[in-house]
Amino acid sequence: MVELVKRIFLDPSRCIGCRSCVAACRECDTHKGESMIYIDFVERHNTVASSPTLCMHCEDPLAPCAQVCPAQAILVSPDGVVQSADETRCIYCENCGYACPFGVPKFNVAGHYMQKCNLCYDRTSQGKGPMCATVCPTQAIFYGTYEEWLAAGRGKQGAKPVNTFYFGRQKLRSRNYVVMREEDEELDILALVDAVNRSTEIPQALPVQDAEQWVDAETAGIPQRVVPSQPWTPREPNKQPVPAGGVNRQESISVVSVNINV
């Protein structure tokens, strides 16, 4: 059966952390200046890996955020897209923030209401893609049906989209998928953290495991060409480095702040 529901397929391994999705999301007319998607660096000390967090538009249980809202401010459209809180109804109780397993709802302090991703409903209801997926320069955020995802060649190198999450014993099935590898039967975060805590050996940081100390070319034994001193190097190497303020800061050329908005 060909599936017609368009979803987001999120592949964090393709994310480069550019925050284009964050920039584009906050262009939306209904929440201009606020972005509903997050990019986090998972562990900058070790790696440049980044991971997007966006609303998963949970299907089963349907929208936990909406279910716990005492004011019924979060509505779900018939096609399953969980809308943002209606600002006329939201009482800022933050219940939805507690209920959401992914930490998605954002609380607008000034306006006293909750905001979250609504899958760019103004665009997706008209057949366009959400802003984050449209601009993502690596297509780590991919919007389309599963067939379209396969047709784009994404399934070829053993990628497997997953939409079932367990939080303790609570199972959650979401509209949006996260892409994992075919050999991953499951990803148990707590087990991984335990393993690292218990292990006596911390693995060498992967990024530069090939980096070794170096020697100059003569010592290494490869031919090198010695470059003669060039007449066009503007100045001789300075024995005393120039202080941080620069040599010319005392001069009286004034750059008066010009009133450019006259």
Added chain:
Amino acid sequence: MSVDKNIFRLWRRNQPETFDFHSGAGQGKVHWNSEEEIERYVPTHCCYCGIQCGMYLKVSHGKVVGVEPREDFPLNHGMLCPKGATAYQTVNHPDRLMYPLMRRNGKDSPLERASWDEVLDVIAQRFQAIQAEYGKDAVSIFSGSSMTNEKCYIMGKLARVALGTRHCDYNGRLCMSSATGANERVLGLDRASNPISDMLHADCIFVIGANVGECFPIVTSYLWQARDRGCKLIVADPRQTPIARTADIFLPLRPGTDSALLNGMLHVIIKEGLIDEDFLRERTVGWEETKALVEQYPPERVARVCGLRPEAIIDAARMYGQAKAALTYTARGLEHQSKGVDNGVTAMNLALATGNFGRPGAGCGTLTGQGNGQGGREVGQKASQLPGCRDIENPNDRAYICSVWGIDEKDLPHAGYAATLMIPAMLRKEIRACFMVCTNAMVSLPDQHTVERALRGLDLFVVTDFFLSETAELADIVLPGTVWAEDEGTTTNLEGRVVKYNKAVEPPGEAKRDWEIACELAKRLGKEQYFRFTSAREIFDELRLCTKGAKSDYWGITYEKIAEQNGVFWPCPSEDHPGTPRLYEERFGFPDGKAHMHPIPYIPPAEEPDEEYPMVLTTGRVVYHYLSGNQTRRTPFLKEQAPFPWVEMHERAAARLGIEDGDWVTVRTRRGEMTVPALVVRSIRPDTMFIPYHYGHNQAANQLTNPVLEPMMKIPEYKVCAASAVRATERPDWAKELDVSELDAARKRRHELPMAQAKAQPMLH
């Protein structure tokens, strides 16, 4: 991505995200609703990098109010990077210059408002006076490439026809010239060999010295799509960049050793018998000499120089050599060196030896950084160039261009100084006046303190810009220019595809388009008859005529054809020619049709570490900022992500120096020093430090860089110099008000997980 935003958490407080730029100045902040009715969606391209992503600008009541992804443009298919998504915010920016500024009473007086007539008269009179007293070459034009082909062409013509000076050059000298040198020495044509879509046909992509994820984000999607089809990725970079993280082979080589690595890889490929003998015999010359030299670069020895494991080099060479179609991409990491041209030539030697040219998915080329870096280096604003990649010394080219322009051949100047040589010429008082447009030399040129002395010493310094950049602050006269949304014209992207900007709005205040300014100035210099242009289209038609029959032939390209075909690849010799997406299918760009290989011995970097300066300093970019940051540092979203520079160093180096993550560190080189916060990570070589260069004044990384120039093309060595780092006793001036508690909290958050807490063994040297 190379910055954890938590380090800058303070700025989030000061830049509330609900600020809406369209309020303009003085109207207060508008919150979440927006009631503009969009009148038009203007198809245009991004003003930033060389990809030139297609986008629509939303126009309402004569103002640009937003961006809409343009999914019908075939290169980016609606994708945008964060700079492109916020580019429209520079159009109505409160910092826009609205009227000309002039120092009326000498160098010590402030910049005051002046009228166009006043400033243009002063410029023309003083230029003529300086030329009368000191000779025609005492005036120079320092142009740029982030503007349309029409404007770049006009700048070249202004220098040669209106001013009669031979000193005209542009900021691409700092960027593209190494690749140009390599292209001209080896292949004969100065253009990318394949369109970006060819990446989908490659079996191996080798990226060396290119931070594709941060500098050309869109290209990353092609990279990932290629990998979906089984393509292998090899990345050579001293730091772990976003694409290096998941590469099949990551070679963290020492900055400055690219030619050794490439020679070593070629050595392995020869030994393993992976060369393409037929291709070498039929389509190249110079193979025997190259092969003989490379014989002396076995991987074990090369690995010791590059600081790599020999197995990694051998694996990479095998992976590259065994691929049926392999693409090599280079960028400034390889080219910003005192031997940048040589590095490019070795990369091409490797591609030629394996027959990787002229087929889908096979090629070798550079990723041009600036928006119109490709076009800007063809249309005659270069020191030795006439429009169409013509040589200014070639008698036939000179005769043809003079016939198009209608001037005498003896009035056409000869080749002048490259941009980087103009600075010492200014210090020697050989050049006394400079007309600078589309560049921010105080941030971009190396050895900032010398550049400042040179620019302050000019008799007349005119800068055209749309913001008061760090360079404009030193100028005697500042002319307000226009942004890309206010003009129409063509640019040529990094593939060689000529695309068109469409005008969305009128310039604000009294700002004029750069070509209008040039024509007005030429009128006052008495050369009006050569500058009778009333529209960009007229300039483009003359440009097409100049390039007719030349290497970069635009004769068959018209505005209509660009719109129809979504961009036309040059050479396009006639109206019915569709353009040439892929080059070198039949012949290379030399008269004999063959590629010229050259044996390139390794040259060490000009400044290697010693006892006083023991670390290697490399500079580079981040995804949020573009070039000197003049535009992107004024965009709140982008500035929030990376508001000030930092120094990235390895944990082992930091441990040895007694530096903790988040400490203030003074980085010192022979040219200067700067104090920045430290980002201590494991994703960089232990002997290397990295500072992003997008900032000005005493936050500029170019206070530290080495102004040594490459002999053929005069590009500076930005990527490698010797530096020392010590823990600073106090914060720099610009950081005095920064809230330290936030930085502390951010640092603690970064080290929460066990992996980060485990300290690696310190190195004992």
